Amino acid sequence: MSRIAYYRVSTGGQSIEAQRQSLPGTFDKEFADEGVSGATLAADRPGFAALLSYIREGDVLHIAAIDRLGRDALDVQSTVRKLIDRGVVVDVLGLGPIGKGVGELIVAVLAQIADMERGRIKERCDAGRSAARASLEATGRTHKGKVSMGRPKVADAAVVALWRKDNAASISKTAKQFSLSEATVKRYCAAIV
Secondary structure, three states: OOEEEEEEEOOOOOOOHHHHHHOOOOOOEEEEEEOOOOOOOHHHOHHHHHHHHHOOOOOEEEEOOHHHOOOOHHHHHHHHHHHHHOOOEEEEOOOEEEOOOHHHHHHHHHHHHHHHHHHHHHHHHHHHHHHHHHHHHHHOOOOOOOOOOOOOOOOOHHHHHHHHHHHOOOHHHHHHHHOOOHHHHHHHHHHHO
C-alpha cells in the first residue's frame, strides 16, 4: 500500500506548495499538474495520466480538495468511481476516505459545486471582457486603465528586429538585451521580415 498525493493548479503563476503543505504526512509518490485547467479531463492531464499508470489496488490517493481532480462534475465522479473500482482509496482533505455509496454521493454534490463554480468563473471573465471592450471603445482605455485588451507588449517588434539587424545580434543576445524570451524575439523578427 502506497500513500500517493496529487496536486493541480490552473495557471503557471500558481504553486502547488499550499496543497503540499496542507496534506499531512509524507508520501511514497507525488504527481502534479501545474498550469492545467480543471476543465481538462483528468485522464488527459500529463500528471494525472502518469498517476493512473502508477497507482495500484490498496493505494491511498490524497488530494487537498475535490476540485483539484477537476471542475467537470461528470469527469470527477467518473474518475473517483474508476479509482474506487480499482481498489484505490481516495482521501480528500477535510472529507476523509471516500467509499461507495454515501462517499460517492458526497463527491457528486461537491463535483456539481465545482462545475457550477467553473461556470461562474467563465461568467465573471466574460463580464470583465465586455466591460473592458465597452470602456475601450468609449474612452480609449479599458475599465482598468489599460490601452489595450490582453497583456501589454514588453517591447515593440519593429524596434527589436531593427536592433538585432543593426547589431548583427543572435536571437539569444537580442533576447537578453530586451529581457524577452527567445521565442518572442523569433516571433517579432519573423513578423517584420
